[in-house]
Amino acid sequence: MSTIQTGSKAEPPDAGAVKLSIIIPFLNEQEVLPHCHARLSSVLNVMGEQYEILYVDDGSSDDSVATLVNITRESTKTKIIRLSRNFGKEAAMSAGLAHASGDAVIVLDADLQDPPELIPDMVTAWKAGADIVAMRRRFRDGEGWFKRLSAYAFYRILNRLSRPAVPSDTGDFRLMSRRVVDTLLQLRERCRYMKGLYAWIGFPTTIIEYDRERRAAGKTKWNYLSLLGLAFEGITSFSTKPLRCATIIGAFAALLGGSFGFWIIFKTIFFGEDVPGYPSMIAAITLLSGIQLLTIGLLGEYVGKTYIEAKQRPVYVVRDVIESPLQSIVDPTAGNGGGIAYY
Known part of the structure; x- marks a missing residue:
């Protein structure tokens, strides 16, 4: 049985060896992916840090992967991790974490509601000693009053019922240090509610507030029924x-x-x-x-x-990993039998 070990203080990153991993899970986002890659690349190139971008395809049925292959054809810092089917966003994020190699890992949605331009501020907070930099939504542009009210109520109800408390109004947009990612990868549960897992493992956390933007393109894949299911999953996963x-x-x-x-x-x-x-x-x-x-x-x-x-089924199954120059690599954790990944 593996043992989760945590320290009391984060080790400061080596200024000359910092590497960032950006995880972008997506499902049928062919309209917005070119905008996402362009904005993200411009931000990362200006920062001057080493980086890799991991796009995780959660079983898209449109031309999202073909679009990504075209816009990242010349890139040596991009990987496309294709899951064998739609396993859900929580599983897609877990797949990205398992493949990330950076000293710090950032989860970013492809729809650009969470601005990539905030990444430098997140990295600054991490270098100051934070293991987790959680981004708190101060305002939600483009969302109706009912969705804002239900999101507000959900986080308060969840924190009343669960322990430890999940930071209110924070989504998956966050930075995690290497030791946080390694700790998350030791958690073997199949029913995964990632925001709850972030809070459960602890570690020093810094919260930065920001205004959430409208979708850059495309349509949301989260209807009210899906959000209700996710909310129920979060409550039952972390509270009796x-x-x-x-x-x-x-x-x-x-x-x-x-x-x-x-x-x-x-x-x-x-x-x-x-x-x-x-x-x-x-x-x-x-x-x-x-x-x-x-x-x-x-x-x-x-x-x-x-x-x-x-x-004890795996959280996800990897179909293949597409890297640049264009080539398909079967997940090495699965041997010759496919892409099943037990991380």
Whole structure:
């Protein structure tokens, strides 16, 4: 069994040997990828640091990969990691972390809502001693009031329920030191909620506030149902308090039902009143049945997570890695049988 070891203080990076790894997970983003690569490359070239850009294709069905191959044809600092199918953003980020070799690793969305121009500030904070530089959204341009309100409420509810607390209003846009990445790669769980894992491992964290921009091109792949599923995943991955809440609700319903039953018996014995019964009985049965079904569903969510973890399937499967000059390399962790990566 591997042991996670953490230190109390980050080692300052060697000024002459700093290397940055930029991880960009994407799904069907052919419209925005040229803009993303151009802006990111201009920022990194001005900084003067060594760097690599890792694009992680999470099973795109459009021409995203072909677009990337064309715009990175002359680059020697770019890799395209293609997953065998769509495994989800959390898995795509995990694949990028497993392939990153930098002293510091930055996760950036391809849609340019998180400006690459903030990377120099993140690197400065890292060099000052922060292991994690989390970017907090101060304003969300292009998002409706309902989405902003639901995001605000989610982080507060999550922090009420989970421990440790996840920094509010922070997404996946962040910088991580090498030792943070190495620690994350030791976590073997299959049901991964990355923002929770960042908080769970600890390490000194600096928060920088910024204004989130509109999408540069294309359409978001996150509808409200997907966001609700991600929120539920985050809560159930880092807290058992929903089960306790279900127990409390069940106890309250039982107490309420028992009290109502005693009240009916009391009225019948001492006042001779007939039980009006049918409407109240139907209402009580409906209420209790709803509570039972919700509780069973919640319990099933936790049991399902245990079932998934017990099967020990990999988080993702790598189809191939395309580097420059253009060539396809099967993931070396899989031998000759494909691209299964157990990191």
